[in-house]
Amino acid sequence: MNEIEKLQDLKEKAAELRRVIVKTVYEAQSGHIGGSLSSAEILTALYFSEMKLDPAQPRMEERDRFVLSKGHVTPAYYGALAMKGFFPLEDLKGFRKLESYLQGHPDRNKVAGVDMSSGSLGQGVSAAVGIALAGKLKGADWRTYTLLGDGEIQEGQVWEAFMFAAQHKLDNLCVIIDNNGLQADGSIDAIASPNPIDEKLRAFGFSVCVIDGHDFKEILNAFRQARNTRGMPTAIIAKTVKGKGVSFMENQSSWHGKAPNAEQFAQAWRELEVAR
Numbered sequence: 001m002n003e004i005e006k007l008q009d010l011k012e013k014a015a016e017l018r019r020v021i022v023k024t025v026y027e028a029q030s031g032h033i034g035g036s037l038s039s040a041e042i043l044t045a046l047y048f049s050e051m052k053l054d055p056a057q058p059r060m061e062e063r064d065r066f067v068l069s070k071g072h073v074t075p076a077y078y079g080a081l082a083m084k085g086f087f088p089l090e091d092l093k094g095f096r097k098l099e100s101y102l103q104g105h106p107d108r109n110k111v112a113g114v115d116m117s118s119g120s121l122g123q124g125v126s127a128a129v130g131i132a133l134a135g136k137l138k139g140a141d142w143r144t145y146t147l148l149g150d151g152e153i154q155e156g157q158v159w160e161a162f163m164f165a166a167q168h169k170l171d172n173l174c175v176i177i178d179n180n181g182l183q184a185d186g187s188i189d190a191i192a193s194p195n196p197i198d199e200k201l202r203a204f205g206f207s208v209c210v211i212d213g214h215d216f217k218e219i220l221n222a223f224r225q226a227r228n229t230r231g232m233p234t235a236i237i238a239k240t241v242k243g244k245g246v247s248f249m250e251n252q253s254s255w256h257g258k259a260p261n262a263e264q265f266a267q268a269w270r271e272l273e274v275a276r
Helices: 003-028 034-038 040-050 074-084 089-094 124-138 156-167 188-192 197-203 216-228 262-274
Strands: 065-068 144-149 173-179 207-212 234-239
Touching: 003 034, 003 040, 003 074, 003 089, 003 216, 003 262, 034 040, 034 074, 040 074, 040 144, 040 216, 065 124, 074 089, 124 144, 124 156, 124 173, 156 173, 197 207, 197 234, 207 216, 216 234
Parallel strands: 065 144, 144 173, 173 234, 207 234
Antiparallel strands: none
16 A cells, blocks of 8 residues: 555545544433544544554554543544454444443453553543553563643643653653643633643653644654654644534534534534545
8 A cells, every 4th residue: 555545544544433433422422522523533543554553462562552641532532443443333332321331431441452541631641651661661662652632731740741751761652632722611722721832842851743633644754753753752742623524513612522413413424424
């Protein structure tokens, strides 16, 4: 597969993931849809291009590790895992339902492919830093990736983790920030602005890439740069659109954590079908 074919394949998978996200949240009538849609390309690139994984051996020692620090966007996370083959897609019908193993936040003891249980914002990145340090101490060649929300980085624990990662020169760690500019209650700038994120991370000792988080060429180039960086961790600041792909959800903080009704689902599905 040449580069053009690879990029097209990833675009098609991201379009499929968006349909999975919307259908999952609609059927559950619960879930975080806005940030799931904004992270579709990032998760698609990780699971279908970047990370070394084997769904048949979800705990193989040489696998790359991933921690969903913004642990509420399980519609996207579970969708990517199911599409990759870690569990059947039809199991998504049980999302957030009693007796289902697919809880609102990921549980490493119940869901194949999940390396770390998460959900309390700010804590996942600390776990990822610990995992990366373990890899360094073992002399392993696997890498650790973690995805945070830009509202999440208002948490002080995040910056403690960043300091630790730089202090220990964790060049096997790649931090990705889904920078869609919105959180549950509105704009990140209006609530507790973390900007300028890039300058702060450079000051903390990170190699930093600022990219369009919906452009696969930029995403893959950033991952390549991260792999080639030595002596410091990498942070990828992915500029994204909350609710990406559904016109009435885009850039609307009100769609952070609610489900569409039947009429809204029908419109969203039509728009996402056109985008195939």
